[in-house]
Amino acid sequence: MNEFDFNEPDLLDQDLRMIRAQVRRFVNEVIIPQADAWEQAGEISRDLFRELGRLGLLGMRHPVAYGGSDLGAMASVVLGEELSRCSYGGIASSILVHSDMSVRHIADRGTHEQKIRYLPAACAGEKIGAICVTEPHAGSDVAGLKTRAVHDGDWWVINGSKTFITNGVYGDIYIVAARTDPEARGSRGLSLFIVEKGTPGFSVARKLEKHGWRASDTAELFFDDVRVPADSLLGEEGKGFYYIMSTFQNERLVAGAMSVGQCAKAIELTVDYVKSRQAFGKSLWEQPVVRNKIAWLAAKSAAARSFVYQCAQMIDEGKDNVREVSMLKAYACETLQEVVHGCLQLHGGTGYIIGTPIERMARDARILTIGGGATEVMLEEVAKRM
Ligand SMILES: Cc1cc2nc3c(=O)[nH]c(=O)nc-3n(C[C@H](O)[C@H](O)[C@H](O)COP(=O)(O)OP(=O)(O)OC[C@H]3O[C@@H](n4cnc5c(N)ncnc54)[C@H](O)[C@@H]3O)c2cc1C
Numbered sequence: 001m002n003e004f005d006f007n008e009p010d011l012l013d014q015d016l017r018m019i020r021a022q023v024r025r026f027v028n029e030v031i032i033p034q035a036d037a038w039e040q041a042g043e044i045s046r047d048l049f050r051e052l053g054r055l056g057l058l059g060m061r062h063p064v065a066y067g068g069s070d071l072g073a074m075a076s077v078v079l080g081e082e083l084s085r086c087s088y089g090g091i092a093s094s095i096l097v098h099s100d101m102s103v104r105h106i107a108d109r110g111t112h113e114q115k116i117r118y119l120p121a122a123c124a125g126e127k128i129g130a131i132c133v134t135e136p137h138a139g140s141d142v143a144g145l146k147t148r149a150v151h152d153g154d155w156w157v158i159n160g161s162k163t164f165i166t167n168g169v170y171g172d173i174y175i176v177a178a179r180t181d182p183e184a185r186g187s188r189g190l191s192l193f194i195v196e197k198g199t200p201g202f203s204v205a206r207k208l209e210k211h212g213w214r215a216s217d218t219a220e221l222f223f224d225d226v227r228v229p230a231d232s233l234l235g236e237e238g239k240g241f242y243y244i245m246s247t248f249q250n251e252r253l254v255a256g257a258m259s260v261g262q263c264a265k266a267i268e269l270t271v272d273y274v275k276s277r278q279a280f281g282k283s284l285w286e287q288p289v290v291r292n293k294i295a296w297l298a299a300k301s302a303a304a305r306s307f308v309y310q311c312a313q314m315i316d317e318g319k320d321n322v323r324e325v326s327m328l329k330a331y332a333c334e335t336l337q338e339v340v341h342g343c344l345q346l347h348g349g350t351g352y353i354i355g356t357p358i359e360r361m362a363r364d365a366r367i368l369t370i371g372g373g374a375t376e377v378m379l380e381e382v383a384k385r386m
Pocket residue numbers: 097130131132133134138139140141163164165166167210213218367370371372373374375376377380
């Protein structure tokens with residue numbers, strides 16, 4: 001199959017171009033041959049994390065002193081795009097939650113002791129990270145979360161529950177948002193904690209069965225008088241909401257990168273399919289309506305991708321980016337829906353059959369307009385800044 005690629009942005013330096021080639025090779029040679037087995041098992045192998053760690057791909061946003069390579073947001077974009085080209089959203093999401101969305105909180109605001117304790121193992125893929133914000137009664141409305149952490153001498157005692165947590169079953173390092181000040185209004189009384197697997201009282205209540213992203217494990221978690229040492233607090237007490245929102249910008253950029261990586265793959269699969277499928281005496285590709293449709297989807301995907309790189313540049317330059325990143329999260333993830341469903345349509349009945357890549361991609365894509373900030377919530381963030 002001929003690969004479908006957008007032009008390489010001039011913004012990428014030689015190192016990032018090499019990283020792209022490295023990830024693409026890794027996806028083709030290591031991930032794809034094992035992906036169906038992981039999809040069936042509902043989990044990816046821990047060896048995959050170790051192999052990615054050995055290649056230096058898990059710590060690209062973490063400081064050099066703690067095992068990372070301290071590259072900028074462009075590195076996250078390249079990793080997100082290329083992993084997503086594997087066409088298994090669950091594999092890409094599990095890795096990216098670890099590399100970019102969870103232990104990032106330790107890299108950004110941990111103490112030296114916290115960084116030394118967790119980051120080298122995370123960069124090496126020995127320990128897997130999870131981010132625990134969502135609760136049964138608070139998803140989009142982060143300020144409404146109810147999990148409680150109470151100070152008790154040299155300890156914090158955590159009680160509550162979380163749901164929809166990626167890497168929830170197989171994680172080792174859980175970044176947990178909890179309310180530390182019940183008197184403070186809404187967003188003000190939240191703090192972040194590091195909870196390690198195996199801490200008494202901390203359990204996986206249930207592994208969840210999902211519509212898509214089936215290779216990633218997703219869980220409900222339960223905290224029953226979980227005692228963690230006082231130095232498990234991340235950053236300052238009461239600043240949890242602010243920390244979540246600031247790390248969300250990177251998460252949303254990565255969601256944009258995942259979307260455009262998946263768009264490219266869906267278009268690649270579809271061009272290949274319609275060129276080989278014969279109907280009415282010629283290939284589907286030779287029907288102007290079909291090729292026109294694919295060209296239109298490619299144009300929209302290219303626009304979304306340019307916006308991904310623009311937002312990455314804004315983040316790397318330290319510019320205020322909340323409005324643009326919120327636009328990007330909405331636009332790129334919605335564009336992906338149009339692309340995967342347009343591509344599925346052109347696969348005809350084949351695209352509706354379980355086991356075809358485009359069928360899986362359509363299921364996997366669905367979560368991206370919901371998770372990490374639903375489209376409506378993102379557009380509200382944009383409107384507030386207009
Ligand atoms: C597979 C999967 C993996 C996930 N991984 C994680 C994870 O690792 N960590 C974590 O903390 N969470 C995770 N989540 C949770 C995810 O971020 C939430 O599902 C998301 O934030 C939406 O919250 P909710 O499901 O409670 O929906 P709700 O907040 O109940 O919203 C439901 C719908 O209402 C609409 N809506 C909500 N608010 C508004 C508004 N203000 N204006 C207009 N419309 C609105 C939107 O359409 C939204 O989809 C995951 C979810 C899934 C399904």
